[in-house]
Amino acid sequence: MPPRSRSTASHGLLIPPEAVAEIRSHLPSVADDVVVAIIAEVPSYEDAFSGPMGETIRNAVQLALGGFLSLAGGTRGADPRTPAAPAVEGAYQLGRGEARSGRSTDALLAAYRIGARVSWREMSMRAVENGLSAETLVSFAELVFAYIDELSAASVAGHTDELATSGRVRQRLVERIAHHLLNGAPVETVTSAAERAGWPAPTTLTAVIVPESQVRPVLAEVSAHTLQTEVPDLDEGALLLVPDAHGRRRAALLRVLADRGCVAGPARPWLEVRASYERALRASALGLLGDTDAHLVQLVLTADAAALADLRTSVLAPLADLRPAVAEKLTETLRTWLLHHGRRDEVAGALFVHPQTVRYRMGQLRELYGDRLEEPETVLALTLALGVGPGFGAGVVA
Structure with missing residues (x-):
């Protein structure tokens, strides 16, 4: 003192x-x-x-x-x-x-x-x-x-x-690095900003969206060279760009983030971290927490929500004239049948119904779809359209 x-x-x-x-x-x-x-x-x-x-x-x-x-x-x-x-x-x-x-x-x-x-x-x-x-x-x-x-x-x-x-001057210089990275500045601009700030360029950066209340605890456990910034796309929380948390080190990062309400994008070459941020942002918007690598199916299927909604409408057209309650049961049966490769007992167990009920419903579906249920193109379209389940994500409710 x-x-x-x-x-x-x-x-x-x-x-x-x-x-x-x-x-x-x-x-x-x-x-x-x-x-x-x-x-x-x-x-x-x-x-x-x-x-x-x-x-x-x-x-x-x-x-x-x-x-x-x-x-x-x-x-x-x-x-x-x-x-x-x-x-x-x-x-x-x-x-x-x-x-x-x-x-x-x-x-x-x-x-x-x-x-x-x-x-x-x-x-x-x-x-x-x-x-x-x-x-x-x-x-x-x-x-x-x-x-x-x-x-x-x-x-x-x-x-x-x-x-x-x-400290304030260096913080401003470091924040400028993050700004350039996220806004697609030329490589020369980004590397020059890193040199002025005395910030050692890593091999990779991982974008992590962190609630405001957890920023300080997370920063205390990750690399001292982590970039912290606020971005307009985030109403709450902050964005951290964590250096070299790839390969075996990713598990350590995920342990730090566990139960903190964070979203971790993939590790990307440091000059391409914007792609990691965009994936983390999409996962956050969908309510997916933790490791985005664990949610790749949902992220792929919801990459174009409007296109997925149109695909669902198209492949479910044979059910359009049915009563809503009947259409909903047949849709969920069809989805479960696809995911379990038509194994009736497993489908029945997943739906909590009798195998005979599955047989009856699949009979109805074959009448509605005809031979198309055996065509690879139709099976692929149905699998994509129904793979994430009804009601998942914006714009994909059947």
Whole structure:
């Protein structure tokens, strides 16, 4: 957690100008000592302090210490509420730079603690040499550490803001990849967007439609490179594009999705994930949950709902003049007979009727259809028309 900053704006300490001048004259050496101590005690800064970067940081340390001396000596800026404003702003920008460099606030706060210790040791020695009383020295110490608190809090704020900003920027870049994939953008456009986002292109992507309440739990268990986006076609929920969930890995994905009300399209080459999304969307519209590979028959037979309805009307035309109740019984008998390859006992068991009832109904159907029930074309048309059962899906009710 960020340190709780102690305010320096209303301190009552005032160090004599000659003492301030003496301490200020030694700031370059104090800055050097601070840098050396930080390198020795915080390994992650060793490389950062070498070369030009080391000189930049030394200058920043001198700026911070100079701001402190202006504060302690009573030299106020234009805004009396923020006498150390330039140094605080510098600390804030330092925090942002540290976040961009990939270092944590732990390393940053450790550097501040070391800097406070070394600075206090050096400056207090000069203060004693210039005759500061014990009481003044105590106040001096309090101000040093309050000032360091103020700077470290500013750096933590800068670090946090940079991470938030970079996170939002990357999220926008990642969302752009999904947008391009789903809208058929040229390959060059998609791959360029992936490069800008630093997103590693997978072998395949699998489109998964997830209820809003389950997005976070699912994301916690799938690849960290999963793309998340919202699309206009989905009134509720979100779309996830999961990388490399093909082959044996698909089973693991399906276990994550189980009992969450999700719909998983097929794995497709990542640039062709739109096909996976379209299948998942169709399955969702039909109320089919889980693995779309388990619903291929329904998806094929309902690919063109209007055509399927017309086919049903055509193949069931011989039943059109019958009473609705009779037509319904004969239709279901015919469907079951086709699915069970005419095995009468199995048909009877599926319909919960006596085998003789099946024989009677099939006799009626043969009278209505004639020899066409033996023709392969008619059998195929009837199987397709009746395969998913009456009432399945929009537009296919007999």
